[in-house]
Amino acid sequence: MSPQRRVLVRDGREQPLIPRYFDLLVYLIEHRHEAVHRRDIFDNVWSDVIVSDGALSQAIRTIRRTLGDDSREPRFVRTVSRHGYQFVFAELVEEEDERDSVSDDARRRRAEGASASLAENALPGDPFEGLLQRLTTSDDLEAQREAAEMLHALGTDEALRRLGTRPRHTYARALLRDTRWDSPNAGTVAILGAPAPLAVSRELIALRLHRAARIVAARWANASLGGGVAGLLGGIVGGLMLVAAPAGSATLAVVPVLAVIGAGCGAAGGAAIGAGMAIAEAAARSQRTFALVAGAAVAGGFAGGTIEWLARLTLVALVGVRVELGGAIEGLVVGGALGLGYALATARVEGGLAAPRGRARIRVAGLTALTCGLAAFALSAAGRPLVGGSIHAVARVSQGSQAALTPLGQVIGEPDFGPITRVLIGMGEGLFFGAGLAFGLTRRR
DSSP: OBTTTTBOEETTEEOOOOHHHHHHHHHHHHTTTSOEEHHHHHHHHSTTEEOOHHHHHHHHHHHHHHHTOOSSSOSSEEEETTTEEEEOOSOOOOOOOOOOOOOHHHHHHHHHHHHHHHHHHHSSSOHHHHHHHHHHHOOOHHHHHHHHHHHHHHHHHHHHHHHTTOTTHHHHHHHHHHHGGGSTTOOOOOOTTSSSHHHHHHHHHHHHHHHTHHHHHHHHHHHHHHHHHHHHHHHHHHHHHHHHOTTOOOOTTHHHHHHHHHHHHHHHHHHHHHHHHHHHHHHOSSSHHHHHHHHHHHHHHHHHHHHHHHHHHHHHHHHOOOOOOOOHHHHHHHHHHHHHHHHHHTTTOOSSEEOOOHHHHHHHHHHHHHHHHHHHHHHHHTTOOOHHHHHHHHHHTSTTOSOOOHHHHHHTTOSSSOHHHHHHHHHHHHHHHHHHHHHHHTOOO
16 A cells, blocks of 8 residues: 555555545554544544544445455454444555556556456356345345445446346435445446436435434534524624614613524524535535535525514514515525535535534635625615614614614714615625524534
């Protein structure tokens, strides 16, 4: 094995491994004198993404198969129950890692030959048929995934041709599509143009969400928390500005009220948009940007429409007030902008749900906040009310309310809550909300 050249050779033939699995093998070898905890593996090998426990199990299974290892009598990688894994091969020899002169084409041809040899040796007789039987009849998901990976090694196109439309072909096609990302030299597994594309898409989404269910749930909760904190801070800042405005009559009592309203709206919006983005990111590995934008926009529109409907009913039922409030359109636009900013900021992420750290996380939050702020700017400029504008609309028709934002407009030279004030406050809301949701969404457990 050459970590410098990122090459693994067995019996003179190069063995293909996807980059993340190669990194895992190197990490286990470098720490071979200890049993490495699963948490340490995730923190070091999958440091920029969050993946399910099943992803690590699949990586270990692939490494063992590549090395010719057996989990029941391991010569290379030992499973440490309830802890992790350890590289246990005792006769390890370390030499100077020098580059060779093998061309990329020759290396690719050797890798393809090694992959085919691995799959052909796995089952006697017709390897395709045996693996396809396992893929379509077994109830063991790990065995099915292994069969799918070996079919890719034999030849993706031929595997799909032989699969045809036999029973459970939609599930098998979805599994082949899913495992192609973890199989070196795998071919394309098209959904559009293939038999039963809608059924295959449904099976694929179910597969990926099943593996990432706990991660999606955690990200949904974190996004709700991030949006709630952003709304809370925005409400506090807005309340303090009203209290400090020279022409205003608001007292400190308005601060906690606006803070609670902001936190509630932020948490509700963050929960919906965060759930839409988490589901989209878990379910889509190709067309990731489109999936994130669509997921966030649909979820934002649904949440905004629901909040608008409930607010209108409440105002009419309690105080008989009918006012123009922000809702579905605003949620749709803000959600789509959030999804776009997040997708652009995490475009290089592969193999899991993005979880940047340090400066990278700040950059993601900054770009997401910027796109969300620009969307809020456009909505406010078009006269669409966001949270602040909706509060002002309610306050104007409520006698004696301290929450009217007219004093803020007067501070910047407008006689009332004019277009400039509306745009500035709306953009501030977007920046707060975008940053808060991004920080929550990328939080690692």
